[in-house]
Amino acid sequence: xxxxxxxxxxxxxxLRRIREQSEPEIRGFIGELLTAAxxxxxxxxxxxxxxxxxDREKAVREQAASVRAEAQQAMESALEAAREEAxxxxxxxxxxxxxxxxxxxxxxxxLEASLAEAPRPEEVLGRVVDGVRRLDSASSLTxxxxxxxxxxxxxAQRAGVVIVEGERIRGWRFVGFEPTLPSARQxxxxxxxAGIVGEAAKSAASRSVVAGAEPGAGAAVPAFMTLxxxxxxxAVPVLVGGDVSAIVxxxxxxxxxxxxxxxxxEILARHAGHCLEGLxxxxxxxxxHLDAVGGVRSALPRPPFKDLDDRPGKAVLAPDDSPN
Numbered sequence: 001x002x003x004x005x006x007x008x009x010x011x012x013x014x015l016r017r018i019r020e021q022s023e024p025e026i027r028g029f030i031g032e033l034l035t036a037a038x039x040x041x042x043x044x045x046x047x048x049x050x051x052x053x054x055d056r057e058k059a060v061r062e063q064a065a066s067v068r069a070e071a072q073q074a075m076e077s078a079l080e081a082a083r084e085e086a087x088x089x090x091x092x093x094x095x096x097x098x099x100x101x102x103x104x105x106x107x108x109x110x111l112e113a114s115l116a117e118a119p120r121p122e123e124v125l126g127r128v129v130d131g132v133r134r135l136d137s138a139s140s141l142t143x144x145x146x147x148x149x150x151x152x153x154x155x156a157q158r159a160g161v162v163i164v165e166g167e168r169i170r171g172w173r174f175v176g177f178e179p180t181l182p183s184a185r186q187x188x189x190x191x192x193x194a195g196i197v198g199e200a201a202k203s204a205a206s207r208s209v210v211a212g213a214e215p216g217a218g219a220a221v222p223a224f225m226t227l228x229x230x231x232x233x234x235a236v237p238v239l240v241g242g243d244v245s246a247i248v249x250x251x252x253x254x255x256x257x258x259x260x261x262x263x264x265x266e267i268l269a270r271h272a273g274h275c276l277e278g279l280x281x282x283x284x285x286x287x288x289h290l291d292a293v294g295g296v297r298s299a300l301p302r303p304p305f306k307d308l309d310d311r312p313g314k315a316v317l318a319p320d321d322s323p324n
Contacts, residue, residue: 082292
């Protein structure tokens with residue numbers, strides 16, 4: 001028993017010594033294994049993260065490229081549609097203006113035929129042709145109306161242009177009237193008080209009167225003027241897009257105006273309407289083109305009337321810059 005106890009004690013002592021010597025090495029080995037495993041896990045996570053980031057970045061790039069391509073295609077389609085529409089509008093308006101010009105020339109030919117027996121008809125035609133050329137050379141709505149008043153004044157003893165605003169008229173320019181007549185800017189009348197001028201505005205057709213020819217005939221004379229008995233007057237509408245925008249008035253003042261003056265004023269009024277339509281169509285085409293290419297409307301000049309918008313029929317009276 002004593003031997004067995006001694007052997008047992010020696011064995012336990014040897015085991016303790018072995019355990020004490022090997023435990024640090026075992027712990028170090030286990031620590032190395034844990035460290036290596038942690039590094040491998042971190043590397044694997046980094047690799048997964050890099051692949052995920054690369055995939056996300058690729059997906060974002062592809063989506064952005066797709067969106068850009070779709071936006072570019074949509075913009076090109078919109079620009080092309082806008083250009084085509086602007087070209088169609090401009091072509092249509094140019095065709096209409098050309099047709100109206102041809103009708104005007106036909107009316108000039110008819111006027112020439114009607115004046116075949118009048119004294120020196122070439123003078124009448126020359127004035128009308130000069131008036132048409134003067135209107136064609138006007139580059140703004142204001143210039144057209146001013147030119148219309150002047151060329152009408154070359155045909156009649158007295159002439160004037162008024163603007164139609166709803167149920168009222170406002171003076172624009174008068175030529176050849178006596179000093180007692182109010183200046184153009186002072187004329188502001190309801191259509192019912194404007195005599196043949198108001199009748200022409202409401203009917204969109206020419207109206208005429210001979211003062212004192214019959215009872216009540218004088219009532220058709222505009223309220224802002226007087227006519228001597230027997231004097232003739234005419235009022236011709238200026239049509240823009242089918243609407244009455246202005247009225248040309250002319251009378252013989254009881255004197256002897258040039259032959260064919262009424263017909264001349266009507267032709268000039270009609271041609272002035274075509275000129276106004278052409279200028280308006282050109283401006284609309286410019287605005288449509290600017291919108292199509294992403295421009296801004298402020299790049300265009302202001303409307304040519306001093307205080308008017310693009311529609312002569314919606315005028316606000318501008319200061320009169322000419323004598324009565």
